[in-house]
Amino acid sequence: MPFAHSVAVIGGGWAGLAAATSATAAGLRVSVHEMAPQLGGRARTIDSHGLPLDNGQHILIGAYTETLALMRTVGVDVSQALLRTPLRICYPEGSGLQMRPGAPVLAFLAAVARYPGWSLSAKAALLSTASRWALTGFRCDETWTVERLASHLPPAVRQDLLEPLCVAALNTPANQASATVFLRVLRDALFSGPGSADLLLPRLRLGELLPDPAARWLAQAGAKLHLSRRVESVQPEGTAWRVDGERFDAVVLACSAAEAARLTADVAPDWAAQARSLQYEPIITVYARASGVRLPDPMMALHADAARPAQFAFDLGALCGLDGLLAFVISGAAAWVGRGSDVTQTATLAQAQQALGSHLGSELVAVRCVTEKRATFLCTPGLQRPPTRILPGLVAAGDFIDGPYPATLEGAVRSGHLAVEALS
Ligand SMILES: Cc1cc2nc3c(=O)[nH]c(=O)nc-3n(C[C@H](O)[C@H](O)[C@H](O)COP(=O)(O)OP(=O)(O)OC[C@H]3O[C@@H](n4cnc5c(N)ncnc54)[C@H](O)[C@@H]3O)c2cc1C
Numbered sequence: 143m144p145f146a147h148s149v150a151v152i153g154g155g156w157a158g159l160a161a162a163t164s165a166t167a168a169g170l171r172v173s174v175h176e177m178a179p180q181l182g183g184r185a186r187t188i189d190s191h192g193l194p195l196d197n198g199q200h201i202l203i204g205a206y207t208e209t210l211a212l213m214r215t216v217g218v219d220v221s222q223a224l225l226r227t228p229l230r231i232c233y234p235e236g237s238g239l240q241m242r243p244g245a246p247v248l249a250f251l252a253a254v255a256r257y258p259g260w261s262l263s264a265k266a267a268l269l270s271t272a273s274r275w276a277l278t279g280f281r282c283d284e285t286w287t288v289e290r291l292a293s294h295l296p297p298a299v300r301q302d303l304l305e306p307l308c309v310a311a312l313n314t315p316a317n318q319a320s321a322t323v324f325l326r327v328l329r330d331a332l333f334s335g336p337g338s339a340d341l342l343l344p345r346l347r348l349g350e351l352l353p354d355p356a357a358r359w360l361a362q363a364g365a366k367l368h369l370s371r372r373v374e375s376v377q378p379e380g381t382a383w384r385v386d387g388e389r390f391d392a393v394v395l396a397c398s399a400a401e402a403a404r405l406t407a408d409v410a411p412d413w414a415a416q417a418r419s420l421q422y423e424p425i426i427t428v429y430a431r432a433s434g435v436r437l438p439d440p441m442m443a444l445h446a447d448a449a450r451p452a453q454f455a456f457d458l459g460a461l462c463g464l465d466g467l468l469a470f471v472i473s474g475a476a477a478w479v480g481r482g483s484d485v486t487q488t489a490t491l492a493q494a495q496q497a498l499g500s501h502l503g504s505e506l507v508a509v510r511c512v513t514e515k516r517a518t519f520l521c522t523p524g525l526q527r528p529p530t531r532i533l534p535g536l537v538a539a540g541d542f543i544d545g546p547y548p549a550t551l552e553g554a555v556r557s558g559h560l561a562v563e564a565l566s
Pocket of ligand 1: 372540542
């Protein structure tokens with residue numbers, strides 16, 4: 143990176159922290175500007191009357207290699223911080239996909255063959271379809287939705303496996319979600335080597351998983367961290383840039399797409415228009431308490447439909463010592479946002495009581511409902527996402543930047559590293 147000595151990173155989410163860490167490791171003088179009072183962005187810890195909760199339960203998978211490497215770089219003991227289990231999407235009544243340790247492809251095939259409750263013809267249909275996807279390199283018509291991709295499969299396969307996987311991975315309902323991106327996620331989970339499909343469930347609050355250790359690492363390495371500082375303007379000055387008047391050789395825009403569009407509206411209107419055109423899908427997390435609760439698995443799938451909002455339940459006692467606390471995740475939550483958080487919370491508790499009743503021990507009491515209206519971009523077929531490079535010395539990072547992944551921690555971290563590489 144011959145010409146950049148000082149770099150401003152605007153935004154301290156996971157993409158900004160990845161960019162700041164990369165740039166600091168490359169010997170640059172780095173300033174991180176974050177408008178919130180804490181780092182972490184959409185994957186952060188929030189204080190709920192003294193109880194440290196996350197803004198939403200996050201799941202990582204073994205294929206998140208760059209996220210795991212970044213956590214290690216800043217001193218996180220990944221084996222302690224994350225509970226690693228083979229992929230399991232199990233429902234309370236005992237059905238579900240349960241992969242065993244081993245080569246992911248073989249483990250997936252065996253898990254489908256063992257799937258309790260599916261007919262032989264349903265299993266054969268999924269296995270032959272999955273083989274066809276593998277033979278065609280996990281590619282399909284760019285215009286297809288996941289619903290279209292899976293339209294010939296039996297309803298049980300779609301409802302019990304593909305639709306929950308789709309909404310968990312892309313946060314986009316199957317009837318709107320890009321089949322191309324869905325197949326790419328499946329390919330990376332199944333073909334990136336041993337353990338790539340494993341679930342990695344946080345045992346720590348999100349703040350401790352990356353933002354806090356990254357802040358300590360950056361401060362020790364001499365980077366400057368400015369919290370509660372919203373950047374108002376980014377202006378060119380010769381080959382350099384002024385960030386609210388302060389001069390930097392280069393700038394990484396690692397803020398939200400809407401803020402990146404605002405900051406580039408004058409200098410790069412086409413890029414700004416593309417960033418502004420993204421649409422979003424919400425995620426709602428309902429936290430509830432039942433003393434003595436212990437779920438059979440720390441993460442369980444739930445049957446969701448128009449009356450039952452949540453697709454997954456997490457036992458935070460089993461995961462991170464918050465005994466008696468459950469988190470219910472409602473992805474692809476636009477319809478429930480429309481109904482309001484009181485209705486959503488009541489429907490979630492009724493769903494949980496009915497589905498998990500025998501495991502609860504006592505009645506569930508709502509603790510908090512967190513709605514993230516712009517949780518992720520809507521990952522639709524043929525979506526054009528803005529590129530990393532904007533202008534010389536001005537680059538962008540974030541889960542919404544063009545790349546192979548949907549809006550995920552891994553997409554954010556990869557984009558942060560790529561943004562710094564693009565400055566050279
Ligand atoms: C509820 C929920 C659940 C999720 N679950 C999962 C999951 O299970 N697995 C997974 O991989 N991903 C999940 N995601 C997605 C994941 O959290 C995001 O992809 C990732 O956090 C995005 O990081 P980012 O750095 O790109 O963006 P952000 O986290 O949005 O970071 C942008 C930062 O820029 C700051 N900022 C904005 N404007 C300015 C400005 N003008 N000046 C200074 N700072 C500014 C913001 O405050 C923010 O901190 C989930 C997201 C949500 C909301």
